[in-house]
Amino acid sequence: MTAGPGREIRRARPEDGESIGPLWTSSFNLPPAWVAKFEERFRPERVLVAVEGDRVLATAQGYATAQWFGGRPLATIGIASVATDPIARGTGMGGEVMRRLLDEARQSGNLLASLYPSTLPFYRRLGFEYGGVFTVHRVLLGELPSARSGWGNDAAADLVAMPEDDEPIRRSFRRLAERENGLVEGLEEDWWRQRVLGRHSAEEPGGTVATDEGDAPEGYAAYRQERLGEAADWGCRVACTHLVAHSPRAAIALLGFFRRFKGVGRELTWQGPPSDPMAFLLPEQTLQVARTWRFMSRILDVPAALEGRGYPEDVHGEAVFAVDDPQFPDNRGPFLLEVEGGKVRVSRADGDDRDGGPPIPIGALSTMFAAYVSPAAAARAGLVDPRSPSLGLFGRLFAGPAPWTPDFF
Ligand SMILES: CC(C)(COP(=O)(O)OP(=O)(O)OC[C@H]1O[C@@H](n2cnc3c(N)ncnc32)[C@H](O)[C@@H]1OP(=O)(O)O)[C@@H](O)C(=O)NCCC(=O)NCCS
Missing domain, CATH: 3.30.1050.10 (SCP2 sterol-binding domain)
Incomplete structure (x- = not known):
């Protein structure tokens, strides 16, 4: 960052929110619903800022996470909200804030850094490269198997509605993370509530369902109903963040549960692995990829x-x-x-x-x-x-x- 009077990189303070809100809103083209929740979500202690006087010119935010590789969780800084005021872009400021964030993350024991890039050259220069894939799958509800149909010799498991932010769900997620590569789990209290479970509201109903055996359910899903089209049309999408099954009876129970939304509900989406084994439970080749985005990772130590x-x-x-x-x-x-x-x-x-x-x-x-x-x-x-x-x-x-x-x- 070009040294100038009053320029420094430091941790954000609560009062920086006033300039960070508009900077993020314009940099990420955020919708009004997000802007309305900015104050509730803003955690200054996670954010580094480059300031000139009291004006914030650039930011980067780091979440404490664990990322799993080969069955083990590694301390990882999950980076987001990398933004520079358009007036200061292309002067090296964003790179400087990122290097400081990586330096501090490494010093505090993080072994990796991961992020979703909007542009590659900027992050490649900082040592990042592709580290995995985020995939949203989509299937019409009528294409899902019924829970009564069973699967092979397996009857569907029973499902129960789970309270949000529930510890058994996290244990079930870790069971998945142990056998896969790349899964990221936020370690701070708001990660599960805001990102995974409980994303529904009065306008977008939803909930969390799980099989209720043991202390790490065989399967679970967190969903919300998103309106499709105009208010007069009741069509909705049932959008899951996680749709996780460790056995055929859990998978058939979850897919069968969502099939029952058919009618008002049109389609089911969920965020799963690129080659999702749920495809084996669909009778035809009707599973589509609605969205895919690669994330990047960097070894810090x-x-x-x-x-x-x-x-x-x-x-x-x-x-x-x-x-x-x-x-x-x-x-x-x-x-x-x-x-x-x-x-x-x-x-x-x-x-x-x-x-x-x-x-x-x-x-x-x-x-x-x-x-x-x-x-x-x-x-x-x-x-x-x-x-x-x-x-x-x-x-x-x-x-x-x-x-x-x-x-x-
Ligand atoms: C991506 C972003 C954060 C980069 O911030 P920045 O402060 O402009 O970053 P830098 O100045 O360090 O680098 C940006 C470019 O300027 C160039 N640059 C850096 N210092 C320079 C200098 N002194 N003179 C000329 N060019 C320079 C860099 O080479 C880089 O080039 P690139 O476009 O090929 O990558 C910024 O463009 C931004 O806020 N974009 C909108 C939000 C966004 O997409 N954020 C990323 C989310 S993942």
Whole structure:
């Protein structure tokens, strides 16, 4: 940021809300319903601002989250609200605020950063690369199976209406997160209430349903009814944030439940994995993708992120590698990577006489780490130099489900 009188980057204060509200409204073209809730949602302690005097010129917001890879949750800063006043864009201010946010996040123990980009070059320069996919699926309600039809030998589970913000639902989500890659869970109190459950209101009714066995239900869904078309027309979409099933009887119960909205209800949408296994419960090929958006990730602490992730148990080996990271010198290595039965140890390899080969750009390492792309495909796309000797071992370590997450932030 160009140094000037009264210019600084600092944590936001409650009174900054007055200029942050209009900045976010214009930068993200936000609807009036969002603007009305700004005061309720604004948490100054999450936001970094670049100010000139008392005028806010740029912002970035960080959510405390856990992001799951290989069955383990890693401390991750979920970044949003990256905005610069149009008058100050293109002067390096947004980049400066982002670097400060990443620096502070790393110092406070975050191993990764993830965000939904509206533009790529700005974030690629900061070390981010594709880290997974957000997908909204859509199906007409009449195409859903009835809960009475059963599925194979499985009768549908019983569903109950759940109170919002319920701990069993979170445990059920974690059961999903443990077997997938990339799922992000906010750790602050408002994440589940505002982003996942309880997004309905008097105008948009909805709720949360779940199977009621045990302390982590076999399945759950959080939904709201969104009006389609004019007020005189009663057609609605039943929009789920999460639609999660750990067994066929939970899946059939949830799909059968939403089928009963047929008539006034027209279609069901939910935020699921790109290849959603719910498709196996639909009799015809009627599942469509209504929306898809890639998120980006960046490793903040290379040794700790590699040691913290989970891996397939049958991987063994050793390799030396180096990293090209423009912001964090400690990430550059060279490092010795030792793998024994899926357990990873990373240490400095300065004395090692093996050559780590061409440094792996931090964005390329991040996208391979996320299992978004295999090292071989990354090399074919020109992200990494195929001569890097660690690529084979990384390929075996990072093999796993394609990364995704159900929540947009
Ligand atoms: C995206 C956004 C935050 C970038 O903020 P910014 O303060 O303009 O960012 P920077 O100045 O650091 O970089 C922006 C561009 O200016 C260029 N730039 C930076 N410093 C420069 C300088 N001194 N002289 C000329 N150009 C410069 C950068 O190279 C960059 O180019 P790019 O368009 O190829 O990426 C801003 O455009 C914005 O608020 N957009 C609307 C909201 C939005 O989309 N936010 C992102 C949500 S994910």
